[in-house]
Amino acid sequence: MARKSKYNQSVTEENSVLKQRIYKVGVYRRLSVEDGEDEINNSIGNQKKIADDYVLHTPFLHIEKYYADNGYTGMNYKRPGFEEMMNDLYNGVIDTILVKDISRLGRHYILTSELVEKVFPSMKIRLICINDNYDSNEPNADSASLLLPIKMIMNDNYAKDYSKKIRSSINAKMGNGEFLPSAGSIPYGYIRNAEKVTFDIDEETAPVVRRIFEMRAAGMSFNEMAKVLNAEEIPSPGNIRYLRGITKNEKYAKSNWIRGTIRKITNDLVYTGCRIHGRVKRDRLDQNKTRRGQDEWQIIENAHNAIISMELFEQVKAVNEQEIKKRETFTKREEVEDDMRDVLRDKVFCGDCGSRMSGRKGLGRKTSNNPAFIFFDCNQYHDTGKMQCSSHYIRQEDIMSAISRCLYGHFKAALDFESLLEEVKRKPKVVSYQRQNLDLVASLRAKATHLEAKKERMIIDLAEGTLDKTEYEFIHNRLANQISQIQVELEEAQRATKELENIEKSAIEWIDMLKNQWYLKDGDIDKKLMDLLINKIIVYDKNTIKVEVNFSDPFAPLQEYIKNVEEVLADAV
Known part of the structure; x- marks a missing residue:
């Protein structure tokens, strides 16, 4: 019996290590008020240290990117860092998520379970929760995952309980007049005085508020007031926040006064010295806010200095109510039949x-x-x-007519394309071109298989001493280059073989959208179909309309394909 070569064994082990996959890790960190007294242990910096240490002592992991959400609740996934990480997962930037524990990913049991048990496995994403001793790649991951739902339920309940405590604390402070919203939520005309827990009058903007109420009391419309303020280049509420650095959102850099902003100011009791809480409510951190009726508001009188008198506020209120009554006389009894x-x-x-x-x-x-x-x-x-x-200005029926004309034009083209596609597939030149590519693919695969077999044989020859190391490396590199070149040619041949198939696939989707989704429904369009078919409608002066669709017809790709076929066959002659 031949002695087993130690050299051959070492080569096999070395190749095994070289073939081991290196995982591209994204480290996700999160901190919010839900963490309470454990804020230091859960700090963003501490989570990074734990992750770095884990990767340092775990082979085949490489950190590609760090993500962080500081101050975001774990009860939903509307977080910029999390959204950036998910986008990178979809784009292949990372293929592994590393977190300190499952609560960093999220505290909402249902949403987090959906990610861990469905989304990540379907994307073949590896998840590692360090403190939970969970790694989805480990053989015991299934048994370890049995504990995750329990931990997620505990996290969910913890967040709900903490949410109630925070809400109770805030409600108590509101009732005592001791609660102040963030600087970005302070009404226009005031500035935040955190030390005295109150609003101070802003000497720069308060005169604008007084003037708005006076103009409205005199009967000026909201549109006219917006014209005046914009003409005098008085910074709007959004613009003043941008200029003072409270917000960095560029949309406020040139923010103008609009009628809605002025209407809101003239209806706000805060300018009479009242502090108002509870205009909106949210029972849990993961829920959207809903508006409350005025009878549910908490109104604290004389909470801060007034900018206007109650008498002036009542005058403006009367003007606003009179306008509403006046508008009611213009309201039609019947509704619009086709309100789109x-x-x-x-x-x-x-x-x-x-x-x-x-x-x-x-x-x-x-x-x-x-x-x-x-x-x-x-x-x-x-x-x-x-x-x-x-x-x-443009009427709704003109927009809908433009959409129908656009879609009908595409529908007629789709019918023409169906017959054209069948005709192209039967063309002798196309049939010949496809057959040549299929033969080429088969030939290239056979060559690649033959060269791979040679490489395998060389390893045996090296181990048995038939080849020395220098000869082995020279021949091995030459074969590797040949195989690499064949792979390039093979990919190109496969692409050419699939080209017509891909054109046909996109065409079928295009035709289905127009025929089955629109035409066979008598041309009716609901919101779902509108989003599917139409990207945008652009209206120019003189009722000129441009309709942009969400798809491109495959005529151009098909014509390009036919041209390429003819050129290739001409070169081959």
């Missing part, structure tokens, strides 16, 4: 300034015989009191 505003929401844009165009109801007096209708106009024009851009 919800379907067209966030789809219609101004062709000049790029702003969204909102749908509004055209109203006639109750005594009028003219039916109500829906029209769209530029939000920039509407909100700035007609100071910027122009109306770009």
Whole structure:
């Protein structure tokens, strides 16, 4: 019996190590108020140290990126760091998530379970929870994962309990007048005085507030007021926050006064010295806020210095109520039969300034015989009191007609494409081209298999001494280069073979969308179908409309394919 070569054994072991996959790790860290007294142990910096130490002592892990969410609840996944990490997972930047423990990933039992048990396994993502002794790649991961649901339920209950405690504490402070919102939530006209737990009058903006109330009391419309303030270049609430560094959002760099902002100011009791809490409520950290009725608000009178008198506030309130009553006389009795505003929401844009165009109801007096209708106009024009851009007024039926014409044009093209595709697939040149590529793929695969077998034989020859190390390396490198070149040629041949198949696949999806989703439904469009088919509708002056669809027809790729086939076959002659 031949003696087993130690050299051959060492080569095999070395190759095994070289073939071991290196995992691209993303370290995720999170800290929020839910962590309470354990804030130091759970600090962002401490989580990083724990992760770094783990990777240092665990082979085949390489940290590609760190992600952090500081001050974000674990009861939902609306966190910038988490969203960035998930985006990197989808794009292949990382393939492994490393966390200190499962609570860093999230405290919501249902959402976190969905990630751990469904999302990550379907994406073939490795999850490591250091303090939970959990690694989804380990053989005992299934048994270890039995403990994770228990821990997640505990985390969920902990977060709910802590949420109740925080809410109770805040409610108590609100009742005693000891609660102040963050600086970004302080009403325009005031500044935050954290030391005295109150609002101080902002000498720069308070005069603007007084002037707004005085103009409204005199009967000036919100649009007219916006015109005046913008013409005088008085910073709006959003703009003043940007200028003072309270927000860095660039959209506020050139923020103008709009009617909605002015309306909100004229309806706010805070300017009479009242502190108001509880306008919105949220029962749990993972829930959205909902508005409360005024009878549910907590109103604390004389909580801070007033900017206007209660008498002036009541005058403005009377003007606002009178306008509402006046508008009621213009409201039609009947509703618009085909109100498509919800379907067209966030789809219609101004062709000049790029702003969204909102749908509004055209109203006639109750005594009028003219039916109500829906029209769209530029939000920039509407909100700035007609100071910027122009109306770009257009009726809803004109928009829907433009969409129908666009889709019908694509539908006719789709029918033509079906017959053209079948004709192309039967062309002798295309059949010959496809056959050549299939033969080439088979030939290249055979060559690659033959060369791989040679490489395997060389390892045996080296171990048995038939080849010395120098000869082995020379021949091995030459074969490796040949195999690499064949792989390039093989990929190109496979791409060419699949090209027509891919064109056909995209065409089938395109035709299905238009025929089955739209045409066979009598051309009716709901919100789901609108989002599927239409990217945006751009409205220019003089009722000119451009409809951008969410798909591209495959005529151009098919024509390019035919051209390539003819060129290849011509070169082969």
